[in-house]
Amino acid sequence: MRPLVAHIDLDALRHNYQLACQCAPQSRSAAVIKADGYGHGALACARALAGETPAFAVACLEEAVVLREGGITTPIILLEGIFSADELALVDHHQLWMAVHSAWQVEALLAFSPREPIPVWVKVDSGMHRLGFAPENVSAVWQQLREAPQATSLHLMSHFATADATDSRYFQQQMALLQMLATTLNAPLCLANSPATLAWPVAHGAWNRPGIMLYGSNPLESATPVTDQLRPVMTLRSEIIALRDVEAGEPVGYGGRWQAPRRSRIAVVAGGYGDGYDRHAQDGTPVLVNGQRCPLVGKVSMDMFTVDVSEVPDASIGSEVVLWGRAANGAVLSVDEVASSCDTISYTLLTGVLPRVPRRYHGAFV
Known part of the structure; x- marks a missing residue:
């Protein structure tokens, strides 16, 4: 057999998740396992974390279905929501949570009749300028969904563009906008990605969503006493x-x-x-x-x-x-050091390990 193997340490994964929780003890942390668990195998990672995390986060419906069909019953949030209105039937069937970032998604949800109300996270474009409602439109969307029988458990979410950087000015600008919206709407927040979980307690909300740190990579520009505790998975x-x-x-x-x-x-x-x-x-x-x-x-x-x-x-x-x-x-x-030598980031290396490389799982939850 060809000797190249990706060995996956599930005990290290659990350790890193617990470290994320310790960074933000007042928040619930949704484990992000999109992109096949950042190349580590989403189903194996979910099984290892199922007793730890109150929710998983994935990018799309296909990733959620793999988990459900693999026996994962933990709540799963679709970070990009639906891509077409007909996906709502599967969202309902699999009891998924969903983000909404565009008017058409809201319209599709309001035209749908789920068996039970669907937990919805409203995404705000606070400065990333990728997905999300413009801040001036958020109140109307929030009110519309709050009154809709199709939606429940509303949260406000956003994504930071520079939480990993030492220059905090743009992060603080985004944070101030989100705090204002949260106060106006009395909305629970989900803001913190891995760098914000590690370095910005002000961003810790009702929910955080640690991702790359779960796999042992430091997303910050430099090491800290906390990132030094991450273990490679x-x-x-x-x-x-x-x-x-x-x-x-x-x-x-x-x-x-x-x-x-x-x-x-x-x-x-x-x-x-x-x-x-x-x-x-x-x-x-x-x-x-x-x-x-x-x-x-x-x-x-x-x-x-x-x-x-x-x-x-x-x-x-x-x-x-x-x-x-x-x-x-x-x-x-460190995968971070290797990535630097390749003029890239750890995310691309980990998610880029191709299927012909066998994954072998180790730890108490194999």
Whole structure:
């Protein structure tokens, strides 16, 4: 069997969720498991968290149905609501909660007759300028839904554009607008994503919705004592499948981007962009070989990449290579650091691990 495997630590997932709850003890925290649990497997993650979280959050109906068909009975909120009016029948059937961000969604809901009123979260465009009602229209929408028999448990929600940044001016502008609306409408709030959960207690509302932090990634621009407590959930682990020595000046990989500055020992690792490992990884991108940091050298290929293991004398065929996560000796390579070397973010790396990479689940809830 090809040695590249994504190992998923469900105990670490539960630890990170509990940390999110500790950050905001007066809030309820909906675990965000959209995009197949950020690449970790939504159903397995939901089963591990079902006894912990009062609700899950997903992007769309298809993701919610997978959970329901897998036996998850916990409330599920559709963060983008419905995409067509005929989806309301399944929202009703599966007893889902839904966000509304556009007038047509409200009109569709008011023309529908659910078996029971549907919990609705009204999304406000407080400055992200993506989804949501303009602030000046929110009161009318809120009043319309409050009087509608189709809707219940109204909440006001929004999304922060800069909660992860050290410059707080735009965050504070969004927050002031939302506080004003909440006071005017006497509305419970759901605002805090992972960075706001970690760094902005003022944003903690009736509900928070931690996402990437659940999987062990730090969404802030720098580490804090709290983010240092996050545990990596995914370890993307492979092995050395070939070794060779190259002389000084010899190129390695497509285009000869990297040339050996000295006589070097080069390891070939099973894993490439055909598995979701980023082709934009630069020379020097770290991996762990037998728990020791080594630099990637040369361009990533579809099925393999190369690493300079000149400083790892015990490197051999079958030696462990950790692309990110925790090595057998306990050393940790953050997915955030790898993402930085690829000029991207951890979200893209984690959600980009492709289906041909098997997931193996570990922990008490396997």
